[in-house]
Amino acid sequence: MTAQLLDGKTLARELQDSMREKVDRFRQRHGAVPKLTAVLVGEDPASQVYVRNKQQACERVGLASDLIRLDAATTEDQLLACVMRLNADPAVHGILVQLPLPSRMSANRVLDAIDPRKDVDAFHPENVGLLSQGRPRFLPCTPHGVLQILHRYGLSVAGKRVVIVGRSDIVGRPLSLLLGAKDSHLGPDLCNATVTVCHSRTPDLAAVTAEADVLIAAIGRAKLIDARMVRPGAVVVDVGINRLESGLVGDVDFESVREVASHLTPVPGGIGPLTVAMLLHNTLHAAELAHA
Numbered sequence: 001m002t003a004q005l006l007d008g009k010t011l012a013r014e015l016q017d018s019m020r021e022k023v024d025r026f027r028q029r030h031g032a033v034p035k036l037t038a039v040l041v042g043e044d045p046a047s048q049v050y051v052r053n054k055q056q057a058c059e060r061v062g063l064a065s066d067l068i069r070l071d072a073a074t075t076e077d078q079l080l081a082c083v084m085r086l087n088a089d090p091a092v093h094g095i096l097v098q099l100p101l102p103s104r105m106s107a108n109r110v111l112d113a114i115d116p117r118k119d120v121d122a123f124h125p126e127n128v129g130l131l132s133q134g135r136p137r138f139l140p141c142t143p144h145g146v147l148q149i150l151h152r153y154g155l156s157v158a159g160k161r162v163v164i165v166g167r168s169d170i171v172g173r174p175l176s177l178l179l180g181a182k183d184s185h186l187g188p189d190l191c192n193a194t195v196t197v198c199h200s201r202t203p204d205l206a207a208v209t210a211e212a213d214v215l216i217a218a219i220g221r222a223k224l225i226d227a228r229m230v231r232p233g234a235v236v237v238d239v240g241i242n243r244l245e246s247g248l249v250g251d252v253d254f255e256s257v258r259e260v261a262s263h264l265t266p267v268p269g270g271i272g273p274l275t276v277a278m279l280l281h282n283t284l285h286a287a288e289l290a291h292a
């Protein structure tokens with residue numbers, strides 16, 4: 001079997017096209033442009049690329065965007081003051097503090113300071129709480145991207161065994177909440193999974209992953225998931241982004257797994273573009289909340 005590839009790049013473009021129309025309608029109705037402001041501390045090269053991609057995507061759909069660059073010597077208090085200013089600015093609808101922050105800062109303290117109604121990454125504890133209660137205000141961008149691609153290709157998780165490798169606050173844990181929830185805004189196929197979350201202390205990882213109908217890798221270890229860990233016919237979603245000298249690779253060994261999986265997301269061109277599209281979606285939603 002050679003897996004069907006799940007094309008996140010094309011889907012992201014389609015979602016952005018429909019978003020452009022929604023942004024236009026918002027501007028006509030409210031006479032305001034939804035705006036995302038990103039804050040970048042220091043010079044981390046990968047973060048600079050991510051922030052630039054997000055800004056370019058904003059431009060493509062007609063959202064306003066702004067980047068506040070703070071040098072690496074910025075103190076946590078200065079960063080908190082910057083967040084407070086953005087919280088108070090009615091022209092700013094979404095605030096994104098690009099992670100990772102310098103290690104001397106507490107990411108929790110900074111993320112907790114963002115107004116939860118402008119928290120387009122959905123990392124604030126209030127938004128995490130709403131998500132865990134099944135009444136989300138914003139969906140976290142990468143997990144939402146995973147839902148969108150499964151939805152687009154008509155792949156159901158309902159009643160299926162889903163195994164997620166990785167328990168981070170950004171990907172693994174919120175994704176487990178969404179897929180195991182009683183319902184989904186994308187319909188009955190994108191919820192009611194039986195979800196197992198694996199992590200670095202899971203013994204015999206391969207035995208668990210091999211039972212998955214849908215296997216999702218969000219680990220940050222290049223090519224960790226190989227064909228022996230995948231049940232023939234499983235759907236495999238690769239969230240990982242690892243920079244090797246040879247280029248970007250996922251957490252899944254693409255060449256071997258594509259021979260056993262039924263469907264597989266490529267890296268690049270899989271979940272990454274959808275993460276950005278979902279950020280734009282949340283920015284528009286934040287603006288709608290502000291003007292409700």
Ligand code: NAD
Pocket residue numbers: 142165166167168169170171172198199200201202205218219220221224239240241242271272273275276
């Ligand atoms: P993280 O480091 O916060 O979490 C990694 C998780 O993997 C942890 O829960 C850890 O327990 C688990 N893990 C580590 N080694 C393991 C092992 N050997 N066996 C089993 N589990 C193991 O990472 P994250 O922020 O969740 O990101 C995960 C990956 O997804 C990274 O490659 C990151 O770059 C990528 N990512 C991609 C997008 C996107 O838009 N596509 C967005 C966010 C993160």
